[in-house]
Amino acid sequence: MANRSFDVRKLPGAAAIAITCFVILYIPMAILVFYSFNAGKVIGNWEGASLKWYGAAIHNQAFLDAALNSLILATTASVISTLLATMAALATTRNERFRGEGVIHIILNQPLMVPEIVLAIALVIIVGQIKQVTGYTGLGFLIAAHTAFCIPFAYLPIRARLEGMDLSLETAAADLYASRFYTFRRVTLPLLSPGILSGFMLAFVISLDDLVISDFLKSPGQDTLPTYLMGELKRNLTSEIYAISSLLLLLSVLIVAGSWVATRKKD
Amino acid sequence: MNGPDTWRRWALSLPAVAVIMLFSILPLGVVLVYSFLTPGDFGNVKWIFSTDGWFSVLFERNIFDDTIGLSGANLSILFRSIILSVLTTLITLIFGVPTAWFIATRPPTQRNFWLFLITIPFWTNLLVRTIAVQEMIRSEGVFNRILLALGLIKEPIQMMYTDFAVLLGMTYVFLPLMVLPVYAAIEKFDFRLAEASYDLYASRLFCLRRVILPLIKPGVIAGSILVFVPSLGAYVTPRVMGGGKSMMLGNLIDLQFGQGRNWPLGAALSITLTVLVLLALIWYTRLTAGRKERDHG
């Protein structure tokens, strides 16, 4: 005891709590994955290891349709919201304050301030009317709604990246005979790209994660992965649900790993 | 020169602003309007002005003698929402701050590994994580099966559809939201300041209280807001874990638009929930803005 070195970074008990925390976070997910390999249909009864339920999921048309819908929705909404957020971020950073800037800021962050369920109800009131009047029931409503609530998530990292960018780089480009557009293409955009990438990823995952708004707005046949899963969950709990959940878990591991590799390379 | 530049900036922001105006702000305005209308017979509304929706948020009229009393059901759900959100925030604080500290004080190479572990649940689908935690405590779930196997209980304990289940679920799903901002604050903390305080005879506790906590406070506050706000508006987790028994405000709103067929009440409840969230956010910006001013002074 007498000779133990004094480490200012040590907080007694922190390590124990942290390890507990990681165990608590991972055990439920591990058990979920474990039961997804159960040969039996009822989750509790272990009847041997099998990939049966993964096979069932892959041949389940409703699941495949939901996966396709989710993919189309998340891709479209995140691409559009990233594009719009990039434009808005370019307009609202690195400048003397301009008239209306504060208002733009509040509007761009507004979807973050409203609980999902409230936004879902609000949209369902309006979209319900539009569906009745126009007869249009396509994916457009979901895409528009997802784009709206993805914008602030795409906007934040892009804006942060822009604010951290050295203004003198663009000044230097202008000094070296580059036109405004050339400067944007050769200097601003390449330097901004990690921010755009993380904005896009965030928007994509947020859209993929959404259950409430999709569930309220969807027309028949427009199930996304979360709404499909929720529907199945209400009926009964099967090993197939766990297999699908495990696939979604795998997807997020891949996305996180992918984004880490991508940012590591950029830096 | 300011003139045309302002126009250019507005024009660039316009598409994003327009999308949010149309698909987030305008619908919210409609909800506000609906909260002052009369419920339709089969859901929807009649365009007749009425404050009954707002009245029913807190009060109810006795159908037999027409006396006015507090609405016990709504009030208990409102209180449950607030109390469960506060508890969720406190529990995630107790677990999250030491975890963030632990990650931030690892050597840089290991730090990425631990961060990676905290980011995966953060990016994993909320419903999937809720299903995972449900498996732990449901009647045929892991806990009950272990306890039964050990002979500690004869009947499974009913843990689902209770306030405890909702609290457990929310703590589980929102924990990463606490760890990440607190980690960011501790990672920026200059540990030479802690050394300086020990050099000046501070005890560990004194150093923690007077040097470390004040400097990582912005991260702790940000984490608390990031947990509190989605907890208050939570819908999915209480729906799965609490069912119809342990409802939160989000589920009550859903109920009014569904089976309850009282859209004005649902709309008034929606506005109430939004205002509560806004109050929390305003409190937060006040707190951080105050600090900035002091920094300059």
Place this chain on the structure above:
Amino acid sequence: MLDIRGLSKRFGYGKGEVTALHEVSFSIAEGEFFTLLGPSGCGKTTLLRLIAGFISPSGGSLVLDGKDIAAMPPNRRPVNTVFQSYALFPHMTVGENVAFALEAQGRPRSEIDPAVDKMLSLVQLLHLKNRKSSELSGGQQQRVALARALVAKPRILLLDEPLSALDMKLRKDMQIELKRLQRETGLTFIFVTHDQEEALTMSDRIAVMSGGRVQQIATPRELYDSPANRFVAGFIGESNFLAAKAANGAVEVGQGRMALEGAADGPLTLMIRPEHVMLAGNAPDALELEATVDQLVFFGTDTHVHLGLADGAKLVARVQNALHGTRNLNEGERIRIALPAKALRIVNDEEIAA
């Protein structure tokens, strides 16, 4: 070649308006190494940014080779800048950074490649052509910034405190390197610095600035020997200032009295450099005074002798530490000192303001 005429710059509006530059006028000749020297906030960087075109003037004109360029955007001006932070593009290699200006002008590849190589060999960095600019040391980044600014053969090269981020040793090397580059290319350099020593060693002419105005433009020698006012004297080198009184062609300081030409009757300020203060009486044509040795500070090559006069005024004398002949002084000792007339200057107390 560059005529600056009544150039001024104001920032802000209404009550918040600040004038950073007050109607500055001077000319710079072809091939000159011209330095803008002054403390921070004196307007030197504003003037440089006006010449580069990053900001536009509130008034006046900027005539380069007979053409007014005041309204020309920076990407059209044949003027390039070496930035204080270097502003190297972090996502490009050294070679791509140097090639940038030529590519932006749309020159053909066949012209760009040899020009980049030539420029990189001029700054001795050809072997690092494919490195990312963020992987370079401070001195190397500095030279890439130079090569990048020189490659398009600007009429004028602007340097905004380019050496301030380097350590002492590297700084001295780069001073020599810069001077060499300027001689070899024959280019006009406009150099901004707050370091008077840097300015004195490198420049052909120096403009000393303060409060948004040019206080004096002269060669380094002239600035040192005949500063125009007290500000310039104080900013360049070390100086002693003495309050004096003039009457009938003579000046009086305490008990000392001496004939001095050009002194108008009334109170005035005299300036003398520390190395010109003589620690001995009986010098011809000098102001003789009695002083107390307050403190001796050893500097290696010389010793600074802090002196107090009878009326409370302070003076510093600098004595070389020669092997022989250094007088042994003791703190507290009373001695006689002489201030030679040749070394005394009457300086204007007021800097140029209104």
